[in-house]
Amino acid sequence: MVMEATRRMGFSANPLSLTVPDSVLESLLQDSGYHDLLDHRISAVSPMSPSSSSSATEAKPPTALSAQLVAVFSLLTINPFLKLSADDFSGDTPTWTTSFFGDSDFYSFPSSSHEARNRVHENVKRFARNYVTLFILFFTYELFEMPLALLGFVTSYAFWELFKFCVDRWESNRHPLIRKILIRVALCATVSFLSFLNVQIAVFYALAISYAVVILHGGFRNLSLSEKQS
Known part of the structure; x- marks a missing residue:
């Protein structure tokens, strides 16, 4: 009877209590700008997070x-x-x-x-x-390491500036179809020219180094x- 009375006197869960999931709490901290609290919380909670295991024996932490x-x-x-x-x-x-x-x-x-x-x-x-x-900076350095690619890049930039000047002077807005065709032809010619001078290699190296730095x-x-x- 003592055990039964003790069981009846036990405190039950408060139905008005609020339980916030970890993902929601982290989103609130992130949106509110409390990145320092979020960083410390993740560092403190992550080593204590339980891991599910299908085997009956417990694995070493x-x-x-x-x-x-x-x-x-x-x-x-x-x-x-x-x-x-x-x-x-x-x-x-x-x-x-x-x-x-x-x-x-x-x-x-x-x-x-x-x-x-x-x-x-x-x-x-x-x-x-x-x-x-x-x-x-990485892309510029790679271009200077490849003189032909640098020359091609500068030449392409000058070509597009000249092309824009000529298109504006000829008032090609009156003929949108011709303007669109000229832009497509100039774009294809520029891409082919830059590919021939291996500018894409400089872009690839710059992207790879930048991605490594970011990570x-x-x-x-x-x-x-x-x-x-x-």
Whole structure:
């Protein structure tokens, strides 16, 4: 009877209590701009997240090193431009020394793949203008390494400026069909000319290096310190 009375006196769950799922809470923190709290929360929760197993025996919990390695390799599967929008390019460019690069305290290994994904998405939105500037620098460097490609790129730019001047002077707006045909022919000729001079190789190298910079910088850069410096 004592056990029965104790069971009856036990507190029941409050029906008015509110339970917020983890995904909803993270979205609220992200939309509200609390990236530092989000970064710390993901770091604290991810090692404690349970893993489902079909076997009856319990597996040993992964070490911190193995979890970090899994998080680093997960960077290869992330689409860094998933949450990027046109508004991210409209603001001011963050400073290179204090905001973009920073010092060694600004970087750390992500503790989980979820944290790595969140870091990449938020850092790409914050440093979008910096990444575009780096791509232009890499592309310019590759062009200078390929003199023929550089000459072809400059020649194509001069050709299009001359083409635009001639089209405007001839008042081709009165004949939209002829204008469209001329633009298509000039575009095909430009693409063929640039491909012949291997300009696409410079574009490929610049894109590959820029993508690696985005993934590594975005994945290892702490959100909390980025938020304080921005």
